[in-house]
Amino acid sequence: MYIFGALGGLNWGYDTGVISAALVYLRRDFELSAWEEGWVVTGLIIGAVVGAAVGGRISDKYGRRSVLIATAVVFIIAPLGMAFASNTEVLFLFRLVVGLGAGLAAVTLPVYLSEIAPARIRGKVTAFYALAIVSGQFLGFIIGVAFAPMESWRWMLGLSVIPSILFALGLFFVWETPRWLVRSGREDEARKILNYDRTPEEVRHELEEIHAVQRAEAAAGASKGLKALLQPWVKPILFIGLGLAVLQQVMGINTIMYYAPTTLQNVGFSDQAAIASNLIFGIVNILAVAVALLCADRIGRKPLLLIGAAGTTISLGALAATNLFLPESDESGLIGVLTLTSIAVYVFVFQASWGSIVWVMLGEIFPLGVRAAAMGLATTALWFGNGLVALSFPVLLESLGVGVLFAGFAVICAIAFAFTWLKVPETKGRSLEQIEEDFRTGAIPVIPEAVKRG
Template structure:
């Protein structure tokens, strides 16, 4: 088993290229779990059109079916951090894979809405665990020089899954077969399970459990010996400092130097959801139907959103380690504020639905702009920032808290959107989301720190106010 029996790797030159190739496989397989979450959130937008008819769903029932995934994710996220700290990142990911394998056949078989809710809940347990553990796993195993790209791959896998969901939804729309749409997510579940046997445990968790020799061998997989020794020493030094200065992780969370980190992490997580992205992912066809698009045209528009999702994530991966996290998030908050403001103004001043007329085309254009700007910034960088901010001793519980609140916000948005859309219309609803984007912009300007180019130990030392943790060669100190 790869996670339990880390391969013994020497430091000789002939094997370094092969080691680095195997590390690339870790990064690829390590993020496949995000495809499940993305697929299930993407495909439901098309499935709802036919579920609404088959099960005679009210607007509230529609919200509950959509939110079943999210309720499960809240519970999975709440327990994921503690489980990952106790049993290891890899073992909990294996349990996650079991949830993701069971849920798709159950959703496809569901004879009525309650059963569908239950199996979407099971899928949500897997999604919540994944959302807590994979960003932590990737941030802990990747070198500082490429950590933004590696952790950003998780966000890329989410939007790739959403695009696959849009494609499958469009393919089965002529057959009105929502069962095939929901059941098809078993394919990425199988890939994720296979991928787990190509990855190993993180060096930081191994140090935390006293397995320092194993941690060194893992570091040598994609680091030069000098770099690996330096990072190993920093991890051990930081761990010893944490053991000497504090007790349990929950006590650490209450310490004065940790509280600002928690506030920033939770704020980033909450803003990501309340800025409105999942109203587009879950309900884009519904929104477009409200401005006059026909069913199949509304579902086909999802493909535009899916392509923009992926392009935006590639943009973020290309520039996260060059420009930094904060500039991308500033640009994203400003851009989403503008695009949602135009969308709201158009629908409020010209409220008549007209399909491919002015209101319909402006709505589609603003949604497209919003999706690109959000995903290149908050959609991708939230997971990078959350994976980097929290100290080692509380990384699991803190990530669990932030991710749980993220999923709670996700659930509130998903559950309330259909009745709110019905009650106040597209214009007023998206005007409210634009105000939240303004608040996110002000938060980013005033409170969000830059973490580009710093090791996880450096980031922690900055919040502690304790010097002495060294920077890896080639990385830059960023305030």
């Protein structure tokens, strides 16, 4: 059930993965300038901002599963429009449509998975979403390599209908979340769902915690939706969520997902060799998220984020230094090899930490009464950060070069380390209701026990 629920990440992953290969031929067929290239990539992200902005509210009203069904329909329609696009404008329009689905999925799926999973495995379950994303990216990389000899970007983009159909079929095997059902007065259905993977004692305790949180909200006269985000005790949580969401997107990962072949072409790779390198990154992605699945509920969220921020700072610093300080004459191909290696190390470290764990934390830190609204706001900010990077990267790469640009991303990764150390709490092993109560009372630790003992 958890795997079927996470399958919506396949679509986002596929579209972000395959576009890097498709751009190589789109650039030629539509004679794209650097700005037009950025807008084609950013079309998905603009749609995602809209989807994220409305997804929280409608999932509160109609349920998490209903929004996921609507998302699947959008994902099935959009690939056909992209495949038959006659010009840049039509392609941009259907990139907006698929982005709408990606935004709805990004705001709803982490909440869905965190609400339906027991606390003991919630980190692993929510990380399935990240695994679905990188699996979709790998599928997109494979399709890009397969259709590169045909130079067919239409097939590359159109075949995203495959993960769309898998997602739609998977929704036949998932239920609504118990927490949404209880809030909607359907406790008998919630109890039935909880009984599938909880002991009777766990079911009783979890329902008691849900009701206790609802009583606390009622006693405090808590507002609903966006107004509730202005409560003094909620503001620090929202700041943490927004910080994690934006930093995840501006640490440089999207420059790799969208523009890895473009970057490698700039250091001497041929078109097909640059596209084929995506397969390396795809395999690294999946291995890294597998590490996150194993470690999220063992090591904890915060230590993984700290390790990831440090590792990405070092790997991007090495990438920048390679391109800034090695001689421009590179007949041996050393700059290309070091660039490829640095990117691969960066991708592994990022996906094993920030690429996976941020989704886990966004799904669990927000209080029940504002969870969908807060997740919508955080995901909207996340997509804005994504769009900023996607739109500006071609122009910045053209004007600054690989070295200076990735030095800037290394600085952002260092900022992410400081933010995590100072502001991000540890949430491992706590139920969603315990996390909320700890935030409400100020009792949740910022420095995890493992770090204190270290």
